[in-house]
Amino acid sequence: MGNPVQSFTGGDFELAGNSERAQMDHTYTSQSYGRDAFLRFKANKGAVFGLVIIIIISFFAAFGPMMNEHTYKSINIKHKSLPPRIEGLENFFIFNGVANGVNAYEQKGLTDVYYIFGTDTLGRDLWTRTWEGTRISLYIAVIAVAVDMIIGMCYGLVSGYFGRSVDNVMQRFIEILSGIPNLVIVTLLIVVLKPGFVTVTLALMITGWIGMSRVARAQILKLKEQEFVLASRTLGAGHFRIIFKDILPNIFGQIIIMSMFSVPSAIFTEAFLAFIGLGIPQPMASLGSLISESFKSMTIYPYMIVAPVFVLALLMLSFNLLADGLRDALDPKMKES
Amino acid sequence: MRNYVLKRLGLAVVTLLVILLALFLMLELMPGSPFNDEKITQAQRAVLDAKYGLDQPVFNRFVHYIKAMLSGDFGVSYVIQKNMPISAMLEARLPVSIQIGFQAVLLGTAIGLLLGIVAALKHNSFADSLTTFISVIGVSFPSYVFALALSYFLGWKLKWFPLLYSSAAPFVSTVLPTIALSMFTIATVARFTRSEMIEVLSSEYIRLSESKGVGSARLIIVHALRNALIPIITVLAPLVVALMIGSLVIEQIFAIPGIGSLLVTAIQINDYNVIIAVSFLYSIMFIAIMLAVDILYGVIDPRIRLAKGEKHG
Numbered sequence: 001m002g003n004p005v006q007s008f009t010g011g012d013f014e015l016a017g018n019s020e021r022a023q024m025d026h027t028y029t030s031q032s033y034g035r036d037a038f039l040r041f042k043a044n045k046g047a048v049f050g051l052v053i054i055i056i057i058s059f060f061a062a063f064g065p066m067m068n069e070h071t072y073k074s075i076n077i078k079h080k081s082l083p084p085r086i087e088g089l090e091n092f093f094i095f096n097g098v099a100n101g102v103n104a105y106e107q108k109g110l111t112d113v114y115y116i117f118g119t120d121t122l123g124r125d126l127w128t129r130t131w132e133g134t135r136i137s138l139y140i141a142v143i144a145v146a147v148d149m150i151i152g153m154c155y156g157l158v159s160g161y162f163g164r165s166v167d168n169v170m171q172r173f174i175e176i177l178s179g180i181p182n183l184v185i186v187t188l189l190i191v192v193l194k195p196g197f198v199t200v201t202l203a204l205m206i207t208g209w210i211g212m213s214r215v216a217r218a219q220i221l222k223l224k225e226q227e228f229v230l231a232s233r234t235l236g237a238g239h240f241r242i243i244f245k246d247i248l249p250n251i252f253g254q255i256i257i258m259s260m261f262s263v264p265s266a267i268f269t270e271a272f273l274a275f276i277g278l279g280i281p282q283p284m285a286s287l288g289s290l291i292s293e294s295f296k297s298m299t300i301y302p303y304m305i306v307a308p309v310f311v312l313a314l315l316m317l318s319f320n321l322l323a324d325g326l327r328d329a330l331d332p333k334m335k336e337s
Numbered sequence: 338m339r340n341y342v343l344k345r346l347g348l349a350v351v352t353l354l355v356i357l358l359a360l361f362l363m364l365e366l367m368p369g370s371p372f373n374d375e376k377i378t379q380a381q382r383a384v385l386d387a388k389y390g391l392d393q394p395v396f397n398r399f400v401h402y403i404k405a406m407l408s409g410d411f412g413v414s415y416v417i418q419k420n421m422p423i424s425a426m427l428e429a430r431l432p433v434s435i436q437i438g439f440q441a442v443l444l445g446t447a448i449g450l451l452l453g454i455v456a457a458l459k460h461n462s463f464a465d466s467l468t469t470f471i472s473v474i475g476v477s478f479p480s481y482v483f484a485l486a487l488s489y490f491l492g493w494k495l496k497w498f499p500l501l502y503s504s505a506a507p508f509v510s511t512v513l514p515t516i517a518l519s520m521f522t523i524a525t526v527a528r529f530t531r532s533e534m535i536e537v538l539s540s541e542y543i544r545l546s547e548s549k550g551v552g553s554a555r556l557i558i559v560h561a562l563r564n565a566l567i568p569i570i571t572v573l574a575p576l577v578v579a580l581m582i583g584s585l586v587i588e589q590i591f592a593i594p595g596i597g598s599l600l601v602t603a604i605q606i607n608d609y610n611v612i613i614a615v616s617f618l619y620s621i622m623f624i625a626i627m628l629a630v631d632i633l634y635g636v637i638d639p640r641i642r643l644a645k646g647e648k649h650g
Contacts, residue, residue: 172348179352180359181623183581184616188359190604191612264477271479275586276601295485295590299493309482317477 037253040329047325050318057315061138064131073283076123083118083303117307121297129285130307136197136286137267137315143201144208144266148259152209156216157243161224167217178210186273195278200270208262215258219251253330260323264316271312287312341635349628356620357406360613361399389415411614416606417599423614427596431618434588434595436507438580440515445522445576452523453530454557457538468527475524480583484517484590502593514591521579529572533565567637573630581619 031039041047065071117126159170186203193199223229224247232246248255273279274288275295282289287308294304377385386392390401405412411423418426456468492500492513499510537543538561546560581597588598596615603611 175348176352176355179349179624179627180356181581181619182578183585184356184360184620187600187604187612187616191607191609268479272481272582272586275479275481276589278601278604291481291485298485298489302489305485309485313478313482316479317473320473320477 037329041325044325044328046321047329050321050325053314053318054322057134057311057318058138061131061134064134065128068125068127070125070128073124076119078123083301085115085118118301118303120293120304121301124283126290126304126307129290130287130311133285133287133290133308134311134315136280136284137270137312140200140204140266140270141263141319143204144262145259147205147208148212148262149255151205152212152258153216153255155209156213156218157220157248159213160217160220161239161243161247163221163224171217174210174213177207180207182207182269186269190273190278194281195273196281200273200279203273204266204269208266211262212255212258215254216251219254220247223247223250257323257327257330260319260326263323264319267312267316267319287315338635342632345628345631349624352624353620354403356617357403358399360616361402406617411617412610414608414611416608417602417611423611426599426611427614427618430594430596430599433502433507433593434584434597437511437514437518437587437593437595438584440511441518441580441583442522442576444515445519446526448519449523449526450530450562452527454534454562456527456531457534458557460535465531468531472524472528472531475520476528478520479586480517480521480579481586481590483520484514484587487513487517488590500591502591504594510591511593514587514593517590518580518583518587521583522576525572525576525579526569529569530565533568534561537561537565567634570630570634570637573626577623577626581623 070076115125115127117130120126120129155170155174159167182203185206186199189199189203189206193202220243229242229246232242237246270279270286271288271291274286275292277289277292279289280286290308291305291312294301294308298305383392390398393401409424411427413419414421414423414426452464452468452471456465459465488500491497498513499506502510502514543556543561546556551560584595584597585601586597587593588595589601592598596618599611600615600619603609603615
C-alpha cells in the first residue's frame with residue numbers, strides 16, 4: 001500500500017484456473033436405490049476387503065475349532081509352549097517350529113506333531129483357542145447390532161415421533177444416562193454379577209444404544225412433518241403403522257450405518273474387559289483374555305500373542321472399513337471428502 | 338445463555354446424584370462382605386458392622402454417604418491397605434494418572450492436528466494416505482496392543498525405555514505409556530481435522546481471503562484452522578472416555594501406580610469403598626468435562642444455545 005503505482009509485466013500474472021475446483025456433471029441412467037448402493041459399495045475397495053475378511057474370519061470361527069482333535073480346554077503338558085509349525089511349511093521362517101533359536105519340537109522329540117499357531121504354557125492348542133475367542137467377539141458384534149436395533153432404534157423413534165412431553169422426559173433420561181461413564185457402569189455390573197458372558201452383554205445393553213437412539217430421533221424429526229406421513233394419517237393409519245411401516249423404511253440406511261459403527265466399539269469393550277481379567281472366565285477363551293494370558297509370558301514366548309492380536313486387529317479393522325463403506329454406499333451425502 | 342448454562346448445570350447435578358445412588362445401591366446388592374475371614378464370629382461381626390456403620394438403615398447410610406463424598410471423605414479401604422483413608426490413597430495416585438493422561442492429550446492433539454492439517458493441505462498425496470492409514474490403525478487397534486508392541490520392541494528388544502514405571506524417573510518411564518495412550522487421540526483428531534479442514538478450505542470466505550492476498554500461514558492458522566476446530570470439540574467426549582478406559586489397561590501393563598490400576602485391583606479383591614471412590618472420581622471428571630464441552634460449544638456456536646439447549650448431533 002506504500003507504493004501506489006507499480007508497473008506490471010506479463011510475467012507477474014498467472015492463470016489461477018479452475019481445473020482443480022471444477023465440478024463435473026455426471027448423467028446417470030436411472031437405477032434403483034439398492035442397485036445404486038450396491039455399485040457404490042462394490043467400487044469401494046476397503047469396504048469389499050473388510051467384508052471378505054469378516055467372512056473368512058467368521059468361517060474359521062465357525063469351523064476352525066473342529067479342524068483338529070484338540071478342544072479349547074484340552075491340556076497336554078508334554079506339548080506345552082510349542083511355537084507355530086505347519087506341515088509342509090517347515091522351511092518357512094515363521095512356521096518352522098523354531099523360537100529363540102531352538103526347535104522346541106526336535107528338542108522334545110515331537111517330530112510328527114504340528115500346531116499351526118503353537119500351544120500355550122499349559123499345552124493347549126492356540127489355533128482352537130483363538131477361533132473359540134473369535135466366536136465370542138462375533139457374538140458380541142451380533143449382540144451390539146441387536147441392542148442397537150431393538151432398544152436404540154425404538155427408543156429414538158418413539159421419542160422423536162411423539163415429541164412434546166414424551167420426548168422431553170425420554171431425552172432427559174438419556175442425558176442423565178449418557179452422563180454416567182460407561183466404565184463405571186461396567187465396573188458396578190462386574191462387582192454385582194460375576195464376570196462373564198452375561199455381564200458383558202448386560203453392560204452393552206445398558207449403554208450401547210444411546211448413540212443409535214439419537215440418530216433415529218433426529219431422522220424421524222425430519223420426516224414426521226412430511227406429506228406422506230400426513231397422507232397415511234389421513235387414511236387412518238395408527239401410530240405403530242406410521243412409525244414402523246411408513247417412516248422406518250426411509251431411515252433404515254442410517255440405522256444400518258449406525259449399528260455397524262457400534263460393532264467395533266462393542267468388540268473393543270469386551271477385549272478390554274477380558275484383558276484386565278474381568279471378561280470370560282477360564283478355561284474359556286476370548287481374544288482379549290488370550291492376549292492378556294500371553295502378555296504374561298511375552299518376553300519368553302512372543303509368538304503366543306501374535307495370533308490373537310492379529311485376528312482381533314483384523315476384525316476391528318474390517319468392521320471399521322465395512323462401516324465406512326456402508327455409510328458411503330447407503331448415504332452418499334454423508335461421505336467424508 | 339444463562340438459562341442454557343443453568344440447565345446444563347442442573348442436569349449435571351442430577352446425573353451426579355443418580356450415579357451416587359447407583360454406586361450405593363449396587364454395592365448394597367453385592368454378594369459377599371468386606372470381612373471375608375471365616376474365623377470371625379457373629380459377635381465380632383456385629384462389632385465390625387457397628388464400627389463401620391454397616392448396621393444402619395440404607396437411607397441413613399446413603400444420606401451420610403453423600404455428605405461424606407462431597408466433603409472428600411471416601412472412607413477407609415477395607416482390604417487393599419487396611420484402614421488406610423482412601424482420600425490419601427487417591428492423593429498419592431491421582432497425580433500420576435493425570436500426568437500421563439495430560440501428556441497423552443497434549444501429544445495426541447499436537448500430532449493429530451499436524452497430521453490433519455498436512456493431509457488437508459496436500460489432499461490425495463502421500464501425507465494424506467499416511468494420515469488415513471494412521472487414523473484407521475489408531476481406531477482399529479485397542480490401546481493395549483500398542484502398549485504391548487511398544488514395550489516389546491522399544492522396551493525389551495532395544496532397551497531404549499524402561500519396561501515399568503518408576504517414580505525415580507517420572508518422565509522417561511512414562512514415554513511409552515503416553516505414546517500408547519495417545520494413539521486413539523491422534524487418530525480421531527487427525528481424522529476430524531482433515532475432513533473439517535478440507536471443507537473449510539473449499540469455502541467461499543477462504544477463497545476470498547486468498548484472493549485478497551492473505552499470506553498462506555496466516556490463512557491456514559487464523560482463517561481456516563479456527564473455524565475447523567469448532568466441530569472438533571464434539572469429539573472430546575469419546576476421547577475422554579477412551580483415555581479413561583485406556584488408562585486402566587495401560588497402567589496395568591506398565592505397572593503405573595495410578596487410579597486405573599487401583600480400580601482394577603479393587604474390583605479383583607472386592608474392596609468396595611475403593612471401587613466407589615474411584616468410580617465417583619471418574620464420574621466427576623467425566624461430568625465436569627462434558628459440562629465444560631457443552632458450555633464451551635454453546636459459547637462458540639450461537640446456533641446451539643438458540644436451539645433451546647438442544648444437544649447437537
